[in-house]
Structures are given as C-alpha cells and as structure tokens.
Amino acid sequence: MPLSDQLQTALTRRRQLSFFRTLTLPRPNTADFSSNDFLSLSTNAELRTEFLSELQFAGDFPLGSGGSRLLDGNTPYTESLESRIATFLGAPCGLLFNSGFDANSGFFSCIPQPGDAVVYDELIHASVHEGMRLSRAAEKVKFLHNDVEDLCRVLQRVKQPGRNIFVAVEGLYSMDGDTAPLRKIVEAVENICQGTGHVVVDEAHSTGCFGPNGRGLTVSLGLEKRVFARLHTFGKSLASNGAIILCDPLVREYLINYARTLIFTTALGFPALASVKAAFAMLERGDTVPLQEKLHDNITCLHDGLKSLPSSGRLSILNPKQRDTPIVALLTDKPRDLAKWLQDGGYMVRPIVHPTVPKGKERVRVCLHSGNTISEIRGLVSRILTWVDVELRTEQVSEQSIFKSKL
Numbered sequence: 001m002p003l004s005d006q007l008q009t010a011l012t013r014r015r016q017l018s019f020f021r022t023l024t025l026p027r028p029n030t031a032d033f034s035s036n037d038f039l040s041l042s043t044n045a046e047l048r049t050e051f052l053s054e055l056q057f058a059g060d061f062p063l064g065s066g067g068s069r070l071l072d073g074n075t076p077y078t079e080s081l082e083s084r085i086a087t088f089l090g091a092p093c094g095l096l097f098n099s100g101f102d103a104n105s106g107f108f109s110c111i112p113q114p115g116d117a118v119v120y121d122e123l124i125h126a127s128v129h130e131g132m133r134l135s136r137a138a139e140k141v142k143f144l145h146n147d148v149e150d151l152c153r154v155l156q157r158v159k160q161p162g163r164n165i166f167v168a169v170e171g172l173y174s175m176d177g178d179t180a181p182l183r184k185i186v187e188a189v190e191n192i193c194q195g196t197g198h199v200v201v202d203e204a205h206s207t208g209c210f211g212p213n214g215r216g217l218t219v220s221l222g223l224e225k226r227v228f229a230r231l232h233t234f235g236k237s238l239a240s241n242g243a244i245i246l247c248d249p250l251v252r253e254y255l256i257n258y259a260r261t262l263i264f265t266t267a268l269g270f271p272a273l274a275s276v277k278a279a280f281a282m283l284e285r286g287d288t289v290p291l292q293e294k295l296h297d298n299i300t301c302l303h304d305g306l307k308s309l310p311s312s313g314r315l316s317i318l319n320p321k322q323r324d325t326p327i328v329a330l331l332t333d334k335p336r337d338l339a340k341w342l343q344d345g346g347y348m349v350r351p352i353v354h355p356t357v358p359k360g361k362e363r364v365r366v367c368l369h370s371g372n373t374i375s376e377i378r379g380l381v382s383r384i385l386t387w388v389d390v391e392l393r394t395e396q397v398s399e400q401s402i403f404k405s406k407l
C-alpha cells in the first residue's frame with residue numbers, strides 16, 4: 001500500500017473512533033476557562049513592561065543562541081538565570097531545557113541506570129513515558145493514581161539490592177486537578193527504599209499556583225531537600241517557554257553529558273530567556289502573590305457555585321474535596337455536548353475524552369485563572385446548572401414516554 005494510503009487509513013480509523021485531532025484557533029469573545037495561564041500573566045501589563053525592558057539588553061546579546069548549550073548556545077546570561085531560578089526555588093542547582101517535554105524525556109531516558117526501576121503514577125505525563133521508553137531501566141511500573149498504599153506495594157515488589165528506584169509524580173495533575181499526597185509519598189519511599197528511592201516531582205502545573213511566591217508544591221510542604229529532582233516549566237503559569245530541572249550538581253553534570261534533549265538541540269535564545277527572567281523577577285518580588293490569592297478566591301467562588309449542582313448521574317465533580325486547585329474536572333457522559341453548550345455561551349472549556357482519559361471518566365475540564373472575574377465564574381456556573389437542568393428534564397420526559405409505551 002502506498003504511504004499516502006497508509007497514512008489516510010490510520011487517520012480515517014482515528015476519525016471513526018472519535019480520536020481525531022485538529023488544530024483550532026482561539027474562539028473570540030470567550031472567557032478563558034481552558035488555558036494553563038493560571039496567573040493570567042500572558043496578558044499582564046507589568047510582565048510585558050518587565051520583558052520589554054529586559055529586551056533593551058538585546059544590543060548586548062545576540063537574539064539567537066546560535067547552537068546547543070554545549071557548543072555556542074551558552075552565555076553568562078543563561079548561566080546566571082539558571083542559578084538565580086535554582087536559588088529562588090531552594091535547589092542546589094538547575095539545568096534549563098527548551099521545554100518541559102524535553103526536560104522529562106531527557107531526564108528519564110538517561111538518569112535511571114541499567115537494572116533500575118521507575119515507578120510512576122498512572123496519570124503521569126506523556127513526556128515521562130517518552131523518557132521511560134528510551135530508558136535503560138529494567139522495570140517501569142505504574143501505581144494507582146495518588147494511592148500511597150498501592151505505591152508501597154509496588155515499591156516492595158520492585159525493591160532489590162543495588163537497584164535505584166525512581167518515583168515519578170506530579171505536583172498537580174492536569175486532567176484530574178488533584179495534588180499528589182507528596183509528604184506521604186516521600187515518607188513511603190524513604191521507609192521502604194532506605195536510601196535507594198528517588199522521588200521526582202513534576203511541578204509543571206503547580207508552579208506559580210502553590211507555595212510561597214508560587215514556588216510549587218514541594219516547597220510549600222518543605223520537602224525540597226527530600227526529593228531527588230523537580231521539574232518546573234515556564235509555559236503555563238509563567239507565560240513563557242522552557243523548563244528547569246532542579247537537582248544536585250552531580251545529576252546536572254550527568255544530564256549535560258547524557259541528556260540528548262539538551263545536547264542535540266539549539267539552546268533557548270535571548271528573547272525566550274528574557275521572558276523567563278521577567279516572570280521570575282515578578283515571582284521573586286512577590287508581585288504575583290496578589291494574583292495567586294485572586295486565583296484561590298476564584299477557585300473558592302467556583303466551588304461555592306457548584307454546591308447547588310443536583311446530585312445526579314448527569315454531572316459531578318471528580319474530586320469534590322480538592323477545593324484548592326485551579327483545575328476542576330466535571331465528569332459527564334456528554335463532555336462534547338456540555339463543552340459546546342458552554343463555549344456557545346461564551347465560556348471556553350474543553351471536553352476531555354477517551355483515550356486521553358479512561359472510558360467512563362470523560363469530562364469537561366474547567367481551568368481557573370486569576371484574571372477570571374467573579375461575574376464570569378457565576379455566569380459559567382449558571383450555564384452549567386442550566387445544562388444539567390435541561391438534561392434532567394429531557395431524561396424524565398424520555399423515561400415517561402418509555403413508561404407510557406409499555407402501558
């Protein structure tokens with residue numbers, strides 16, 4: 001079969017299974033309840049000014065990095081930004097990557113040694129899977145999402161003399177909107193692995209949202225010295241691009257020598273670094289603290305509004321007790337209908353369907369931002385409630401007509 005037919009067949013099959021992906025443009029005049037711009041920094045005037053004034057240095061700095069960091073792409077600006085971020089986040093050192101995807105895949109592909117094991121939360125991001133796929137670890141074993149008992153069972157099973165065990169978790173899970181029970185995870189790994197366990201925390205979604213000045217979940221729990229490495233990404237709350245792995249100097253040196261996603265790629269250029277620097281300058285000064293507080297007020301406002309959600313099979317909150325994160329998953333068997341209804345009403349949300357989430361766990365994901373207004377949130381809640389109401393009434397009518405037809 002010619003290649004074009006093979007590609008077309010695969011795409012047609014995807015379409016039939018409703019897995020087909022397309023690129024869409026932002027819908028105009030909709031309130032953002034979808035993006036990862038949790039602190040609304042992408043439209044923040046102060047950040048824009050800070051970034052533009054940082055760019056004034058452009059006369060002194062070449063715009064492009066000109067190569068990999070191992071060749072011509074490294075500058076004193078890059079190094080000083082890297083160590084400034086590491087210091088701010090309470091780590092001995094850090095290593096910048098072009099994206100969180102590169103950082104995770106580079107890290108997990110090279111740090112676990114032959115014979116080691118990687119134990120990962122079943123909801124871990126695709127970039128960790130990518131790294132594990134390339135890794136020399138002998139075993140890659142998942143544990144049930146956020147289930148410390150299951151983690152302990154898996155750790156007991158994979159533990160072997162001389163084997164390192166890496167435990168991969170996220171601070172805040174992007175699809176379920178819940179945080180990792182990080183303290184319990186760290187304690188379990190310390191107790192069971194006795195020095196051979198290494199917790200790696202992906203703070204992609206928690207950066208900016210949690211901890212003092214947005215330093216993330218690990219710092220908020222005071223666990224920075226008890227985890228092996230942390231990933232912070234700059235593309236979500238920080239309205240920029242790129243990522244940093246926080247680790248000790250030995251791990252940094254190893255990554256520089258073996259992480260192919262660092263070695264064989266052009267390093268971040270000056271404009272990208274300048275925007276990261278501007279965002280961290282705001283975090284350091286505490287300028288984002290009011291935004292973080294507003295975000296948490298908005299989260300409370302959404303949960304308060306959703307209290308009046310009738311208990312029915314039509315719609316429920318996935319993690320109703322987790323009332324402090326900006327991601328709220330609304331479980332429904334009609335995610336596309338609900339998302340369209342909300343989008344048509346001016347509220348940008350996304351349906352999340354199988355295979356991104358398991359069958360039966362389809363949902364509409366609501367992401368809150370510090371820039372959302374109370375009236376937007378109330379409007380969103382009211383439209384959700386109307387949808388549920390209409391759905392319940394339609395259900396009753398069809399039940400009545402089935403009942404009548406049986407008489």
Ligand SMILES: Cc1ncc(COP(=O)(O)O)c(C=O)c1O
Nearest residue numbers: 099100101125174202204233235
């Ligand atoms: C948990 C998690 N880790 C890593 C990444 C990758 O980060 P980046 O967007 O910087 O490539 C993402 C992005 O979606 C993510 O959600």
